[in-house]
Amino acid sequence: MDLQKNKEFEQEAVPHMDILYNYALRMTSSPDDAADLVQETFLKAFRFWDKYEKGTNIRAWLFRILKNSFINKYRKETKEPETVDYNDIQNFYNTIKADWADANDLQDKIFGGLLEDDVARALETLPEEFRTVVILCDIEGLSYEEIAEFVDCPIGTVRSRLHRGRKILRDMLLDYARRHGFVDGPGD
Amino acid sequence: MDIDITCIEALEYLDDSIDGRLDPSLKSALDAHLSKCRPCRTEKSLSLGARASVRRHMKRVAIPPAVRSNILDSIRPAAATSRPSTGLAGLLGISGWRIPLAFGGALAIALIALFVVNNKPGHSHASPADGSVVHEALNHFDEVLDGRLKPDIRSDNPLVVQKYLEERLHFPVRMAPMRQFNLVGANLTTADNETTANLIYERDGQIVFMSQYDARRLLHGTHRYIPEPVLRALKASGMYTSTGKLVDCTMAMWLIDSTLCTAIADIKQDQLLANITETDTR
Numbered sequence: 001m002d003l004q005k006n007k008e009f010e011q012e013a014v015p016h017m018d019i020l021y022n023y024a025l026r027m028t029s030s031p032d033d034a035a036d037l038v039q040e041t042f043l044k045a046f047r048f049w050d051k052y053e054k055g056t057n058i059r060a061w062l063f064r065i066l067k068n069s070f071i072n073k074y075r076k077e078t079k080e081p082e083t084v085d086y087n088d089i090q091n092f093y094n095t096i097k098a099d100w101a102d103a104n105d106l107q108d109k110i111f112g113g114l115l116e117d118d119v120a121r122a123l124e125t126l127p128e129e130f131r132t133v134v135i136l137c138d139i140e141g142l143s144y145e146e147i148a149e150f151v152d153c154p155i156g157t158v159r160s161r162l163h164r165g166r167k168i169l170r171d172m173l174l175d176y177a178r179r180h181g182f183v184d185g186p187g188d
Numbered sequence: 189m190d191i192d193i194t195c196i197e198a199l200e201y202l203d204d205s206i207d208g209r210l211d212p213s214l215k216s217a218l219d220a221h222l223s224k225c226r227p228c229r230t231e232k233s234l235s236l237g238a239r240a241s242v243r244r245h246m247k248r249v250a251i252p253p254a255v256r257s258n259i260l261d262s263i264r265p266a267a268a269t270s271r272p273s274t275g276l277a278g279l280l281g282i283s284g285w286r287i288p289l290a291f292g293g294a295l296a297i298a299l300i301a302l303f304v305v306n307n308k309p310g311h312s313h314a315s316p317a318d319g320s321v322v323h324e325a326l327n328h329f330d331e332v333l334d335g336r337l338k339p340d341i342r343s344d345n346p347l348v349v350q351k352y353l354e355e356r357l358h359f360p361v362r363m364a365p366m367r368q369f370n371l372v373g374a375n376l377t378t379a380d381n382e383t384t385a386n387l388i389y390e391r392d393g394q395i396v397f398m399s400q401y402d403a404r405r406l407l408h409g410t411h412r413y414i415p416e417p418v419l420r421a422l423k424a425s426g427m428y429t430s431t432g433k434l435v436d437c438t439m440a441m442w443l444i445d446s447t448l449c450t451a452i453a454d455i456k457q458d459q460l461l462a463n464i465t466e467t468d469t470r
């Protein structure tokens with residue numbers, strides 16, 4: 001009986017450890033916190049294994065446990081979002097739009113010089129519900145349908161959060177690029 | 189002939205198109221628009237660029253082997269020793285559970301968690317209201333001490349207080365008669381749609397604050413929870429030793445059936461325990 005439970009759990013739940021760890025890592029930006037979260041998730045999942053409905057999406061179930069743990073731990077501790085001066089961004093953006101024609105060149109010039117830290121910092125400042133869907137879609141490559149199951153929301157909500165989240169993220173990355181001086185004007 | 193779309197529509201469809209989720213007729217309308225609208229092309233290029241940058245820097249990593257084996261270790265022994273049981277112990281998957289549950293009319297009590305510290309005046313328990321019942325209880329204790337949390341009912345008669353509380357709760361309240369402290373009264377607080385019963389005892393200006401929760405509700409993934417170390421400690425040894433967050437009070441947590449009781453006081457550990465365990469033998 002117990003061995004059976006253990007075997008089932010190892011076969012079904014344990015293979016998803018990596019994806020949960022990656023998600024936790026992107027949410028917390030800390031390997032230690034991510035390890036704690038995943039550990040807590042698996043202990044809970046094991047304890048509540050009877051509650052898992054066999055045949056349903058195990059990854060989504062594990063993910064929801066992790067997400068609850070994350071919210072319990074970090075909701076009140078999230079940092080003040082970094083302030084982005086949207087006027088600056090807007091001007092910068094308008095300049096780009098008006099004067100840069102070569103799309104491919106543009107991508108490289110602007111985003112090519114960003115560092116991992118820039119991206120991690122930008123992700124970290126995204127509000128939690130946007131961060132979750134952006135990580136799941138753009139980093140983990142999950143489908144809208146699976147994300148909807150993960151976050152327990154309609155697909156339409158996933159879509160709008162994703163679009164909004166990407167836009168905020170893009171503006172932040174543009175702002176970093178601007179501050180780093182990767183783009184100082186058209187034609188150079 | 190393509191449908192004509194505006195820039196606003198084009199921007200709306202851009203993400204769908206990038207994700208391959210756009211209806212083919214809309215897709216060709218979007219492409220037609222992009223071919224003649226430079227600002228929208230730039231927009232697309234920026235979206236793709238930002239996304240590529242996220243992907244490039246946020247690569248998938250494997251869980252560190254030490255973390256992985258740690259997790260597997262923590263699951264395996266639990267599996268080997270768990271056995272069918274009833275009540276909350278069963279729900280928690282606790283085995284070898286040294287903590288007796290209530291039987292007959294006697295209140296059988298033992299400690300789950302014990303945080304110990306020096307008895308000194310001045311409080312700084314304030315913790316974020318993060319859903320942890322430990323933080324919640326400490327915050328309420330502070331509020332009682334500085335007079336913000338007052339009893340809704342004042343009575344030293346346990347039966348009167350119990351009746352008052354149970355008329356307003358969905359779970360049984362356990363009235364712990366304390367030898368050294370007198371019941372002052374009780375009130376109810378609500379968080380995350382769950383009600384907590386709070387009992388206040390006093391003697392010579394010293395307060396014992398007791399909270400009672402429906403433990404089953406705390407285990408079902410709502411916002412409030414029993415902290416993982418406490419649960420883990422239950423499974424392992426029935427005793428939790430704090431890593432030292434509390435500085436000036438004593439706290440004990442124990443279960444009676446599925447009611448989770450928490451007691452906090454500015455008295456020494458053994459004094460509090462003497463009062464609580466006193467209820468055992470009555």
Ligand SMILES: [Zn+2]
Binds near residue numbers: 194195
């Ligand atoms: Zn356009």
